[in-house]
Amino acid sequence: MRFTRYGGPEVLSVVEVARPEPSAGQLLVEVVVASLNPAENAIRLGMFASGPAGFPQGMGHDFAGVVAALGPGVRGFAVGDEVVGFAPGAAMADFAVVDAGSAAPKPAGLGFAPAAVVPAAGATAWATVAAVAPEPGETVFVSAASGGVGVLAGQLARLAGARVVGSTSSGHARRLRGLGIEPVEYGRGLETRVRELVPDGPDAFIDTFGRGNVDLAIRLGVSPDRINTITDHAAVQRYGVRAKGNGDALSPTIWAELLDLIAAGRLVVPIEAEYPLDEIARAYTDVATRHGFGKRVVRVRPDPS
Ligand SMILES: NC(=O)c1ccc[n+]([C@@H]2O[C@H](COP(=O)([O-])OP(=O)(O)OC[C@H]3O[C@@H](n4cnc5c(N)ncnc54)[C@H](OP(=O)(O)O)[C@@H]3O)[C@@H](O)[C@H]2O)c1
Helix, strand or coil: CEECCCCCHHHCECCCCCCCCCCCCEEEEEEEEEECCHHHHHHHCCCCCCCCCCCCEECCCEEEEEEEEECCCCCCCCCCCEEEEECCCCCCCCEEEEEHHHEEECCCCCCHHHHHCHHHHHHHHHHHHHHHCCCCCCEEEECCCCCCCHHHHHHHHHHCCCEEEEEECHHHHHHHHHCCCEEEECCCCHHHHHHHHCCCCCCEEEECCCCCHHHHHHHCCCCHHHEEECCCHHHHHHHCCECCCHHHCCCHHHHHHHHHHHHCCCCCCCEEEEEEHHHHHHHHHHHHCCCCCCEEEEECCCCCC
């Protein structure tokens, strides 16, 4: 999957390229499922570009697949291993090359789709929960609790023993409740509804949506060091709240912890939709709606196991 200029989803196209070769310390992985992340829309639009672009660029970050070849000096992996990995700008492909240190074994029997989202959305959720360190019996609020990061963060906070209240559309309330997260409808009147559910205010606040959620947390009396946002950089400057995210959890050890929770059925990864590679424009258009329950992914090939 490549693009040669910045723009909307229409700039993406599937092209035939030579199979990449793994260098020393790298794995060549046959990709089965690649995750779709909102930031990839922003990257493709050029919103993160700070200088002249090097085109063509690839797409995607996190994926799950099967090791097809090893570069010199790789230890701990073998051809045929099922793995997850993090390959910025290279995951949406038949084959991806990844540093062995940016890959983790996928538990046998775990589907490739839920596994593929672990290195980005999963790790980000892990970092947000670690940042606010919920204690058993505390109440944690999660904004956009039905989103890709939010739905995982809410469940991880529950696993830490907290009561979790999360904002959602009414259409996703029942599914959220089924995951142990108390739904509260976002939009006009949110603050009143939160105060009714949590009269003393939450102990911690995980913001995965921005747009006034950190201001709400401050008004609810949450201490800035118990507020984490992954989107509202202005609020970080304004209030000194925390901003832990994906870059703080790019660790195969953390990914392995999350994969084990998913394989054990203790952490559920809702998959909103799977798309074939040649429907990538529709996939990213759907991601850009910012509505859905859980994650959207691209299926490159059927699960081999
Ligand atoms: N800093 C980092 O390391 C990092 C890492 C990953 C992601 N991010 C960023 O974090 C954000 C969340 O990522 P994501 O993958 O979780 O996004 P996402 O899956 O696209 O989130 C969509 C969710 O937002 C909800 N939503 C829509 N309007 C809302 C509103 N007004 N109030 C509350 N929720 C609303 C939707 O709920 P309904 O469907 O119920 O309407 C939907 O479930 C993105 O901006 C992303 O770029 C940052």
